[in-house]
Amino acid sequence: MIAAEKLYIKGVDRWGFEKDSPHRFSVPNRTQRAFWLSDSRFITVPAGRRSGKSEIAKKKGVKRGLKERQFTNPRYLFTAPTHRQAKDIYWKDLKLLLPKWIRQGKPSESELVINTVTGARFQVMGLDEPSRMEGSPVHGIVLDEIDNMKEEVWAEHVRPALSDTNGWAMFIGVPEGRKQLYKYSRYSRTRPAWANFTWKSAEILPPEEIAQAKEDLDPLTFLQEYEASFVTFEGRAYYCYDENKHNVERLYYNHKLPLSFNFDFNVKPGTATVTQEQEYCGKNPDVSIVFTAVIGEVWIPQNSNTPAVCRKLAESWGYHKGEVYIYGDSTGGNAGTAKVTGSDWDIVERMMRRCFGDRVNMCVKDGCPRERARVNALNSRLMSTTGTISMLICAKNCPHTAEDLSAVVLLKGGSGEIDKKATPLHTHLSDGLGYQAEFEHPVSGDNRILVEEEVF
DSSP states (O other), X not given: OOOGGGGOOTTBOTTSOBTTOTXXXXXXXXXXXXXXXXOOSEEEEEBOTTSSXXXXXXXXXXXXXXXXXXXXXXXXXXXXSSHHHHIIIIIHHHHHHSOGGGBSSOOBTTTTEEEBTTSOEEEEXXXXXXXXXXXXXXXXXXXXXXXXXXXXXXXXXIHHHHHTTTOEEXXXXXXXXXXXXXXXXXXXXXXXXXXXXXXXXGGTSOHXXXXXXXXXXXXXXHHHHHHOOOOOOOSBTTTTOOHHHHEESOOOOOTTSOEEEEXXXXXXXXXXXXXXXXXXXXXXXXXXXXXXXXXXXXXXXXXXXXXXHHXXXXXXHTTOOSOEEEEOOTTTTSSOXXXXXXXXXXXXXXXXXXXXXXXXXXXXXXXXXXXXHHHHHHHHHHOOTTOXXXXXXXXXXXXXXXXXHHHOBBOTTSSSOBOTTXXXXXXXXXXXXXXXXXXXXXXXXXXOOOOOOOOO
């Protein structure tokens, strides 16, 4: 086995990058540098979005793995909540961090494994199936977006796997309420083997990007996503909604502009919202130039089904001349309202195309967006941190939608989950709006950042 120091050859830096490589990086933030230098066994990093936490973690993990020479064929894992996420975040960069001259053979594209001439093995995996990591001993692990992993992943799988190797772990992520990252960050205050490092996005990102984020996001979401605050989400789900600011007597409808139908499949009541992206021509300076106009709704209180909702939409909006966009939960229609005629989404597409032809556009993601992501996106459209309103509701045409936004509450003691049992007749209209908001105006962004000058 070759000592790691002997692998640093002339013409490249300690990572094996050319001097002008874009993957050479610096950390201007003092807290980030302390994180880089820390040799604590367990490290928690609740940090703002797009502020470099994953970038430092992957480089620190590689460096630590190459330097630990007391083990024979040690294994280091770089993980995320799903296999796809882990691959997107880590695989390409690990291949750059471990170039050809340090590899033992070719990287395994199927197993996402890189073996090195030092004997260290680096592997990328998703922990949606924790059994993937079992078998060989684990000497170190990076757990990215830990709050989106099930709690038993750490307690029942990862922590026991580190015991016989005295392995290390890094917990990385943007806080999502007071979940695992919050708990493990508290551990670091009293436990000698633990350390915690946190920083805001504003310490890394340019001021204009932070200003734009404040304009795009509601206050609580901005605190969580960009200031790494452990925000407690309780009370009203759509706390940014204010009927005095968002409800208007009349909103104009343009029969040539695209129209959106937003579904949440249900039978009691059967619902849908109708929205249109418009340019604001009023006198309220707080309203965005381009805003979402909620101009109609379907509300069938009893014995509804998907065909009934579609018929209502066709009757009310069948004369529309522009494009029609359909939004909703991809998993919500799998069971099917009518078992003989196909899934709910099959019914929606067939009936809408019968009315609007090839102007129908199905905007349904392969997977259902997380509930918190929908709530954040809708709150951010309702009102940003700077007070900008990007959604107005025609209260005359959409009384149930206005009531829904006022009534939906979050689970007490939860991390932003909607309490479906508290108001069983509500949530459906706002859920539909949330699918459209999350699809077109998502809050989450890429949390990776590269900077150029190496200072380590």
